[in-house]
Amino acid sequence: MSISSATMPFPVQLRNPIRIDPVLLGITLTLLLGGMVILASASISTADNAAGDPFFYVSRQASAALLGGIAGFVCLFVPMSFWRSTGPLMLLFAFGLLAVVLVPGVGHTANGSTRWIRLGVFNLQASELARLCLMIYLAGYLVRHNKTVREQFSGFVRPMIVLFLASCLLLAEPDMGAAVVLVAIAFVMMFVAGARFRDFFVFAALAVVGAGSLAVTQQYRLDRLTGFMDPWADPYDTGFQLTQSLIAIGRGEWFGVGLGDGVQKLFYLPDAHTDFVFAVFAEEFGLVGSLLLISLLIALLWRVFSLGIRAANRERFFEAYLVIGIGTWLGLQSFINLGVNMGLLPTKGLTLPLISYGRSSLIVAMISLGILLRIHHELTLDGAPQTGRGKSKGRRK
Numbered sequence: 001m002s003i004s005s006a007t008m009p010f011p012v013q014l015r016n017p018i019r020i021d022p023v024l025l026g027i028t029l030t031l032l033l034g035g036m037v038i039l040a041s042a043s044i045s046t047a048d049n050a051a052g053d054p055f056f057y058v059s060r061q062a063s064a065a066l067l068g069g070i071a072g073f074v075c076l077f078v079p080m081s082f083w084r085s086t087g088p089l090m091l092l093f094a095f096g097l098l099a100v101v102l103v104p105g106v107g108h109t110a111n112g113s114t115r116w117i118r119l120g121v122f123n124l125q126a127s128e129l130a131r132l133c134l135m136i137y138l139a140g141y142l143v144r145h146n147k148t149v150r151e152q153f154s155g156f157v158r159p160m161i162v163l164f165l166a167s168c169l170l171l172a173e174p175d176m177g178a179a180v181v182l183v184a185i186a187f188v189m190m191f192v193a194g195a196r197f198r199d200f201f202v203f204a205a206l207a208v209v210g211a212g213s214l215a216v217t218q219q220y221r222l223d224r225l226t227g228f229m230d231p232w233a234d235p236y237d238t239g240f241q242l243t244q245s246l247i248a249i250g251r252g253e254w255f256g257v258g259l260g261d262g263v264q265k266l267f268y269l270p271d272a273h274t275d276f277v278f279a280v281f282a283e284e285f286g287l288v289g290s291l292l293l294i295s296l297l298i299a300l301l302w303r304v305f306s307l308g309i310r311a312a313n314r315e316r317f318f319e320a321y322l323v324i325g326i327g328t329w330l331g332l333q334s335f336i337n338l339g340v341n342m343g344l345l346p347t348k349g350l351t352l353p354l355i356s357y358g359r360s361s362l363i364v365a366m367i368s369l370g371i372l373l374r375i376h377h378e379l380t381l382d383g384a385p386q387t388g389r390g391k392s393k394g395r396r397k
Contacts, residue, residue: 019380035355042280043273064359068366075370087140094133098169101126125360127178139321142193156199177348248283256286
């Protein structure tokens, strides 16, 4: 599948048509459009009560999808060499976002957390864009200092310091879920880059101790943990959200109650259109529908990681590390969200990528898709036979 660039209003005219991965694009669009449908069902009552418009959240999500699609389309025409060369700037931009959101009067607070930056009609969740910027920086660092990362403790420590500072800013919001995901992504990227196991052991032990300390020293985190372990012990307070989610999933049985016919979303299940949209989906589509959705998510991850393997085999290591980071983010956040909905993990406040309501998350996901499609395009050109005089293998623009 290709898109000709002859008429594209881009400053640099491309020498080759864009080669798009139809499978990756098709799975993403299927999840996105399906997510719009279930979001409409999950949010209709809440939106009508809060804004007087039953499709309030759907229209806002659609606007974010359009904005993210435009941004992703632009990224499709940006060479990967640009991202590789701007890693240090991405690092500064990420820390700027995480710092400015904590400035009084700039950061927007909701439900006790200051995570958003007001941009007129749109509130940007700083951690979403900062995560992608940090992945770009880390991918470049692993390429530039690969030998040091593999052989010296100092090579491992430097990015860990960056992660520690970023995690401190995230915890100040507070957003422990985003901090956990960021650290896990970095660990996977560095593991793929060949970092030593003993270095991992030291920092993994410190991360576990730190996370455990944070969980037991903050009352609201401790309540989440105890509510997760036995939600039925206090089903009307700390265990309310999880018990309502489990009731919704149980009501779905094999084939669900039907689209729009779920009842738990009718002011019983809090955050039905954000963190717990999967519970609504399971109630209305049942076990069969849930397995289909999970299969689509697995297919998306398979396609993404396959792209990372292709990049590594072509010795395009920056692209390989970045793809692994994006794939880990999508996979880990999906796993956590599903685990929270099914009572396997404590509540973390993380959306289900491409499905849950969350405009910042959706925009960043679409930008990431554009970068992935660009990587596929460049790898396809690398493997294409020489087609004309003066065009050597791997030449691209």
